[in-house]
Amino acid sequence: MYMRTLIAVSAMAVISTTAHAGCGIYGTVKLLANDFPATQAMSAAVTKCDGGSADISVNLNKDHKDLIVPAFTANPPEFTVSHVTNSTLVSVMNDGLAMPLDDLVAAHGGSIQDMQKVTIDGKVMAIAFMANAQHLFYRKDVLGAAGVGVPTTYEEVLSAAKAIKDKGIMEYPLGGTYKAGWNLGEEFVNMYLGHGGAFFKAGTAEASVNNAKGVATLNMMKALTGYMNPDFLTHDSNAIQAEWEAGNIAMTNLWGSRAGAVTDGEGSTSEIESNTMFAAAPSVAGGSTPSTTMWWDGFAIAKNASAADAEASFIAMMKGTSSEMAAANSNDANWLIAGVEPRASGVGVVASAAGGASPYPMLPWMGTLHGALGAEIADFLQGKESAEQTLADVEAAYTAAAKEKGFL
Amino acid sequence: MPHRTFLTFIWPSALAMLLFIALPVLSVGIQSLHIEHEQIVQTVKNCGPFGCKEVDIVDAEATALLQKEQPLGRFNGLGTYANRNHLAVEEISAAWQAGGGVGSFVDTLLNLPFYKALAFTLTYTFVVTPLVLLLGFFIALAVNRLPGLMKGPTIFVSLLPMIVTPLIGSLILFWMIDAKGVIGGSLQLIFDNPDLSLKASPTLTWVTLIVYGVWHSAPFAFVVFYAGLQTVPKDTLESAMIDGATRWQRVRHVILPHLAPLLVFIALIQLMDNFRVFEPIVGFNAEANATSLSWIIYNDLRGSDGTMLFSSAAATSMLTIIGVCILLAPVVMRTWRDNRQRA
Numbered sequence: 001m002y003m004r005t006l007i008a009v010s011a012m013a014v015i016s017t018t019a020h021a022g023c024g025i026y027g028t029v030k031l032l033a034n035d036f037p038a039t040q041a042m043s044a045a046v047t048k049c050d051g052g053s054a055d056i057s058v059n060l061n062k063d064h065k066d067l068i069v070p071a072f073t074a075n076p077p078e079f080t081v082s083h084v085t086n087s088t089l090v091s092v093m094n095d096g097l098a099m100p101l102d103d104l105v106a107a108h109g110g111s112i113q114d115m116q117k118v119t120i121d122g123k124v125m126a127i128a129f130m131a132n133a134q135h136l137f138y139r140k141d142v143l144g145a146a147g148v149g150v151p152t153t154y155e156e157v158l159s160a161a162k163a164i165k166d167k168g169i170m171e172y173p174l175g176g177t178y179k180a181g182w183n184l185g186e187e188f189v190n191m192y193l194g195h196g197g198a199f200f201k202a203g204t205a206e207a208s209v210n211n212a213k214g215v216a217t218l219n220m221m222k223a224l225t226g227y228m229n230p231d232f233l234t235h236d237s238n239a240i241q242a243e244w245e246a247g248n249i250a251m252t253n254l255w256g257s258r259a260g261a262v263t264d265g266e267g268s269t270s271e272i273e274s275n276t277m278f279a280a281a282p283s284v285a286g287g288s289t290p291s292t293t294m295w296w297d298g299f300a301i302a303k304n305a306s307a308a309d310a311e312a313s314f315i316a317m318m319k320g321t322s323s324e325m326a327a328a329n330s331n332d333a334n335w336l337i338a339g340v341e342p343r344a345s346g347v348g349v350v351a352s353a354a355g356g357a358s359p360y361p362m363l364p365w366m367g368t369l370h371g372a373l374g375a376e377i378a379d380f381l382q383g384k385e386s387a388e389q390t391l392a393d394v395e396a397a398y399t400a401a402a403k404e405k406g407f408l
Numbered sequence: 409m410p411h412r413t414f415l416t417f418i419w420p421s422a423l424a425m426l427l428f429i430a431l432p433v434l435s436v437g438i439q440s441l442h443i444e445h446e447q448i449v450q451t452v453k454n455c456g457p458f459g460c461k462e463v464d465i466v467d468a469e470a471t472a473l474l475q476k477e478q479p480l481g482r483f484n485g486l487g488t489y490a491n492r493n494h495l496a497v498e499e500i501s502a503a504w505q506a507g508g509g510v511g512s513f514v515d516t517l518l519n520l521p522f523y524k525a526l527a528f529t530l531t532y533t534f535v536v537t538p539l540v541l542l543l544g545f546f547i548a549l550a551v552n553r554l555p556g557l558m559k560g561p562t563i564f565v566s567l568l569p570m571i572v573t574p575l576i577g578s579l580i581l582f583w584m585i586d587a588k589g590v591i592g593g594s595l596q597l598i599f600d601n602p603d604l605s606l607k608a609s610p611t612l613t614w615v616t617l618i619v620y621g622v623w624h625s626a627p628f629a630f631v632v633f634y635a636g637l638q639t640v641p642k643d644t645l646e647s648a649m650i651d652g653a654t655r656w657q658r659v660r661h662v663i664l665p666h667l668a669p670l671l672v673f674i675a676l677i678q679l680m681d682n683f684r685v686f687e688p689i690v691g692f693n694a695e696a697n698a699t700s701l702s703w704i705i706y707n708d709l710r711g712s713d714g715t716m717l718f719s720s721a722a723a724t725s726m727l728t729i730i731g732v733c734i735l736l737a738p739v740v741m742r743t744w745r746d747n748r749q750r751a
Binding site: 063066069086090091093094095096097115116117118119120121122128131179180181205229230231233234236294296336353359361362363364367368371375378379382385389393396397399400401403404405406407 | 443444445446447449450452453454455456457458459461463464465466468469471472481482484488491492493499519521582586587603605607608610692693694695696697707709710715716717719720
C-alpha cells in the first residue's frame with residue numbers, strides 16, 4: 001500500500017514537472033508555513049511548480065506565527081503568502097496586512113468549497129485547507145487492563161487515571177501539553193470553554209476569567225497534573241508525542257495533526273500503535289460540549305504583494321491544496337478539501353467538531369489574554385498561590401498589556 | 409597629544425559608537441515612552457469552516473490613519489515603566505500600605521513578573537560570577553602545573569563548554585537531565601529517589617541553571633587567567649620560594665596581585681553576561697520556574713500569536729541597561745580611581 005502510494009506520488013511528480021513546468025504561474029511565490037506533516041505535504045506540492053516562469057521558494061518554520069506580521073508588514077513583503085490559523089489571521093488582520101481574495105477566488109478558485117472560505121465582513125480573507133483540534137488519544141490495551149471504559153468526561157479521565165495508577169500499570173498515566181507559555185494558555189482556553197466560560201465582558205475587551213468557572217477550570221487542570229510526570233510544565237506537543245510513542249502515558253489531549261504521526265509505523269512499537277485510539281475531547285463539569293477549541297489552518301496573501309505575485313501565489317496555493325495532494329497525503333490531516341476520503345486517525349477532530357466544540361475565539365485581544373494565561377497559570381499548578389490569586393494576576397497582566405496595545 | 413590629532417584619531421570610532429550604540433539605545437528609549445494607538449473596533453460577520461459568528465475586528469484602515477498622523481503611537485510618558493508588568497508602582501505601594509509584614513510584602517513582590525525575573529537574574533549573577541572566577545582560577549593553576557605534553561589537549565578539552573552555543577548546550581543538557589536521561593537517571597540512582605526531577609521544582613531548576621552557567625562560563629575565566637599566569641615574573645616567584653613561602657602564600661601574595669587587573673576584567677564581563685542570562689532558560693524550558701529580564705523581553709516579542717508588545721520590550725530593555733550600569737558602577741569607578749592615581 002505504502003509502496004503504491006509512493007510510486008503514484010513520484011509518478012505524479014514526474015508528470016507535473018515535465019508537463020507543467022511552472023504550472024501556468026507567472027511571478028514570484030514566497031511561502032511561509034508552520035512545519036508539520038500536513039504543511040510539508042502542502043508545500044511539497046507547491047514547490048513542484050518551481051521553474052520556468054514561476055519562482056517559488058518555501059520556508060517551513062515552527063516559529064512562523066512570530067514571523068508573519070513582520071514579513072507581511074514589509075513592502076514588498078518578505079513572503080507573498082503565509083499559512084495562517086484562526087488565531088494568527090487575527091494578528092495579520094489587526095494590522096490590515098491581508099489581501100481580500102474575492103477576485104482571485106472568482107478567477108482561479110473553482111475547486112474551493114464554500115466552507116473553506118474564511119470571510120470577514122463579506123470579504124474572503126483566507127482559504128482554510130485543514131481542521132485541527134486537541135482531542136483524546138487513549139491506549140485501548142491499558143484502559144482494558146485497568147478495567148475502565150473510554151472516558152467521555154474529564155471526571156472519568158481522572159478516575160481512569162486513578163485506576164491505571166492503582167493497578168500499578170503506569171506511574172503517570174496522563175500526558176498534557178502543559179509547557180508554560182502558549183501551550184499552557186491553550187490548555188486553559190480548552191478547559192474554560194468546556195466549563196462554558198466567557199473570556200471577556202460582553203461587547204468589551206475587558207477580561208473576565210476570575211470567576212467560579214475559571215476557578216473550576218484551574219482546579220481540574222491541577223487534578224489532572226496529579227497524574228502527570230512531574231516535569232509537566234516543560235512538556236510541549238513534541239515531548240508528549242515522544243512520551244506517547246515510548247508508551248509512557250495512556251491518555252492525553254493532543255493535537256489531531258499528531259494523530260497520523262503516532263500511527264505511522266515509525267518511532268514506536270506496533271503494540272502501542274495498534275492500541276492507540278482517538279475520541280472527541282472529554283467534556284467537563286456536566287457540560288455537553290468537548291473541552292477543546294476547533295482550529296482551521298489555511299493561507300492568506302500579503303496585502304503588499306504585487307498583483308502579479310498575489311495571483312501567482314494564489315494559483316500556487318491552489319496546486320498546494322489540490323484534492324490530488326490531499327488524497328495522496330490523506331493520513332496527514334483532516335483536510336477540508338473537496339473530494340478527500342476522511343482519514344481513520346481523524347475521528348477525534350471530527351467527533352470534537354460534531355460534539356459542538358467552539359472554534360478558537362477570533363478576537364483582536366484574545367492573543368494578549370492567551371499570553372497572560374500562559375505566563376501566570378504555572379504559579380497555581382505549582383501550588384504557589386490560590387486559584388483566585390492566579391486569575392486576578394492573569395487579568396492584571398492582561399489589562400496592562402491590552403492598554404499598551406490600545407485595546408482598553 | 410594635540411587636540412586636533414586626537415580628534416582625527418578618534419572620530420571614526422566615535423561615529424561608529426554613535427551610530428551603532430547611542431542611536432539604537434535612544435530609539436528604544438523613545439519607543440518605551442509610547443504605546444499603540446487606541447484600536448478602532450468594528451463588529452462584523454465572520455464565517456469559516458466552523459460556521460458564522462459576529463465578531464469584533466480592528467478597523468485597520470482607521471487605525472492606519474491614526475498611525476500615519478503619529479507614527480510613534482500615543483505618548484505615555486513613564487506609564488509603561490510604572491505598569492503592573494514592569495515596576496508595578498501602584499501594586500507595590502498598595503502592598504506596602506496594606507501592612508501584613510515583610511513576608512507578605514515579599515510574596516506580593518515576587519508575584520509580579522518584573523521582580524520575579526529580577527530575583528532570579530540577580531541570584532544567577534551573584535552566584536555564577538564568583539564561582540566562575542574561583543573555578544577558572546583554580547583550573548588555570550592546575551593546568552599550569554601539568555607537564556608540557558598534556559597541556560595542549562587539556563586546554564582544548566576545558567574550552568569545549570564555551571565553544572558549544574549556549575542554546576544548543578542547554579538543549580542537550582535538558583534531555584540529559586530528564587528523568588530518563590543519563591544524568592537525571594544517575595542522580596535518581598545516587599539519591600535513591602525515583603521521583604527526583606531536576607525540572608519540576610523551582611529550587612532544583614535554579615540550581616540546574618546556575619550549575620549550567622558555571623559550566624559554560626568557567627572556561628572563559630580559565631583561559632584568561634591561564635594567559636595571565638604565563639606573565640607572572642619568575643624572579644619574584646623564585647625569591648618568594650627562597651624566602652620560604654608556601655605554595656598557597658605564593659598564590660596569595662605574588663600571583664593574585666599580579667592577576668588583579670584580569671580579575672576585574674573577567675568580573676566585569678561576567679557581571680554583564682550573567683545579568684543578560686537568557687538562552688539556558690529557553691533551552692531548559694525553565695520559564696515556569698525561572699525567568700530573567702532578557703527572557704521577559706523575548707516573551708513580549710514572541711509570547712503569543714503575533715501579538716507583540718514593543719513598548720513593553722523597550723521598557724524592559726531600558727531597565728536592563730540601567731541594571732547593568734548599576735552593577736558595573738562600583739567596578740568601573742574603582743578602575744577609574746586607580747587610573748587617576750597612576751596618572
